[in-house]
Every structure is written in structure tokens, then in C-alpha cells.
Amino acid sequence: MSRSMVVRYALIVAIIVVLLFPVYWMALTAVLPTRELLSPSPPLLPDLGSISFDSFQRVFELRPVGRWMANSATVTAGTVVCSVVFATMAGYSLSRLASKVGLIVGYSLFAVRLIPTTLLVIPLFMMFSEVELNNTLRSLVIANTVVIVPFAAWLMKSFFDSIPVELEEAAMVDGCSRLRSFLTIVLPLARPGIGAVAIFSGILAWGDFTFARTLIQGDAGTTVTVGLVSFVGEYTADWGALMAAGLLSIAPMVVLFILLEPLLISGLTSGAVK
Structure with a gap:
């Protein structure tokens, strides 16, 4: 693969990451405890043990x-x-x-x-x-x-x-x-x-x-x-x-x-x- 193709694919991947990052952060906020998200250094890659889907159940109970x-x-x-x-x-x-x-x-x-x-x-x-x-x-x-x-x-x-x-x-x-x-x-x-x-x-x-x-x-x-x-x-x-x-x-x-x-x-x- 030529260098121009590598640069092109890298640019495409970078654009996709930038565009999808807000959605990723929404999903991260939905499954992680609030105390971790509001900490001085929130995790970019979550600990699998702290993931919970209670928020999805709670939204139907609250509203x-x-x-x-x-x-x-x-x-x-x-x-x-x-x-x-x-x-x-x-x-x-x-x-x-x-x-x-x-x-x-x-x-x-x-x-x-x-x-x-x-x-x-x-x-x-x-x-x-x-x-x-x-x-x-x-x-x-x-x-x-x-x-x-x-x-x-x-x-x-x-x-x-x-x-x-x-x-x-x-x-x-x-x-x-x-x-x-x-x-x-x-x-x-x-x-x-x-x-x-x-x-x-x-x-x-x-x-x-x-x-x-x-x-x-x-x-x-x-x-x-x-x-x-x-x-x-x-x-x-x-x-x-x-x-x-x-x-x-x-x-x-x-x-x-x-x-x-x-x-x-x-x-x-x-x-x-x-």
C-alpha cells in the first residue's frame, strides 16, 4: 500500500473518531457511575467491572x-x-x-x-x-x-x-x-x-x-x-x-x-x- 493511501485511510479514521466520539461519551456516561465521570480525571476507557445498565431501566421508571x-x-x-x-x-x-x-x-x-x-x-x-x-x-x-x-x-x-x-x-x-x-x-x-x-x-x-x-x-x-x-x-x-x-x-x-x-x-x- 502506498504512502498516500495510508495517509488517506488514517485521515478517514481520524474523522470518524472525531465524529463518533460524542456518541461514545454519551454511552460512557450512561453506563458508568456519576462519581467516576465527575472525577478530576474521568476514564476514557472504562473498567468493565464498573459498567452498569441501570440508567436505561431507570429512565422508564422516572419518565x-x-x-x-x-x-x-x-x-x-x-x-x-x-x-x-x-x-x-x-x-x-x-x-x-x-x-x-x-x-x-x-x-x-x-x-x-x-x-x-x-x-x-x-x-x-x-x-x-x-x-x-x-x-x-x-x-x-x-x-x-x-x-x-x-x-x-x-x-x-x-x-x-x-x-x-x-x-x-x-x-x-x-x-x-x-x-x-x-x-x-x-x-x-x-x-x-x-x-x-x-x-x-x-x-x-x-x-x-x-x-x-x-x-x-x-x-x-x-x-x-x-x-x-x-x-x-x-x-x-x-x-x-x-x-x-x-x-x-x-x-x-x-x-x-x-x-x-x-x-x-x-x-x-x-x-x-x-
Whole structure:
């Protein structure tokens, strides 16, 4: 192996270690006693005899973590479905039905994504209050979809732009309508974009804190991001339980990526012409 390859692999390993170290430290905090972690020289490599998984059991005894994750899963699933559907339709329109008016609408749509989330909370809160949607998980689905779709639509547009329009024209010459050619020809080829939008929207919806903290009052609709804050008190913090709950909250997004990765890979490796 050449020296350049060794340097390249060493650099890759170093980047992976840096990126994964926070997750490793979370896991270490969850399984080690607090007294060891708060010592002047906390162990980087733990003693196997001091490892305990009591924190993972304690989080379910102290807080309704299962209900929090169920609420987050409901919001995330609804947001992913809505974002994929709306972004796909909007991206196809921006790509295939391009015009000056369409470009203005498209750039106006993208400009919405540049507005900070904190500026959208109050108008959305007032709108949802008028239609009695506050304190419901549906309000979180709508709010997250509003924020995600503008960028996701442009992401889908780039995928549709890479698909030759001649494929649709050939299908329509053979008798397909535009809708059928879209469903049978274009949509299967846009699987990488659909997978990317699903992952993007799922991560953002699952990790949302601003909307979940503002639009939901009470414990029934609490999501996992808001619930994690309750492990930090005014004077103390249960670090073991907090990190254990944090690791549990990461797991669904890892599963989502594993499930959607074949969609991305199959779409990237499949060709329009065999």
C-alpha cells in the first residue's frame, strides 16, 4: 500500500473518531457511575467491572419515555409522508413546468426556508389557535412540513432535472398520460431523491424542539426532545439517565437510515436504459 493511501485511510479514521466520539461519551456516561465521570480525571476507557445498565431501566421508571418516543414517531411519520408527497409534486412542477412565474414561485418558496424557525412559531401558534389545532400532534406535523418542504422541493427538482424528459415524451407517444408517465417512468428513477427527502425530513422532524416546546402544552403530547430537558433540574442533573434517554432517542433515526439506505443505493445504481 502506498504512502498516500495510508495517509488517506488514517485521515478517514481520524474523522470518524472525531465524529463518533460524542456518541461514545454519551454511552460512557450512561453506563458508568456519576462519581467516576465527575472525577478530576474521568476514564476514557472504562473498567468493565464498573459498567452498569441501570440508567436505561431507570429512565422508564422516572419518565414516560415510551410515550414521548411514540409521540415523536407519530409526528415524524406524518411529516415524512407529507413532505415527500408535497416536495415531489412541487419539485416535478419546478423541473418540468418551468416558466418565469414558476421560477418566481420557486424562489419565493425557497426564501421561506431562510426564515428562522423562531420567527415562524408565533404566527403558526396564532393560526393554530384560531382553528383549534394547538396542543395536538397534527400541529407539529403541519409546522414541520411547512419548514421542510421548501428546501425538499428544490432537492427533488435537482433529481427530476437529471432525468431525461425524452423518457416521458416517448411514453406519452406510446399512449401514456403525463400522470401515468410520471408514476411509472419518472417516479421510480427519482428514488434517490425520495429517500434523501425522507431521511432529511425525518431527522428534522424527530429533532424538532422549538415547535414541540411552543405548540404543545401538557404532558400528553410531549415529544422526546422536550422530555429530555426534564432530566436537568435547577440544581442537579441525572446525567446517566439523560444520556441513556439520549441514546434511545438516537436509535430510531439510525433505523430509519438503515431502512432507507437500500432505496438510495438502488436508485443511484439503476439506469434509465438497460
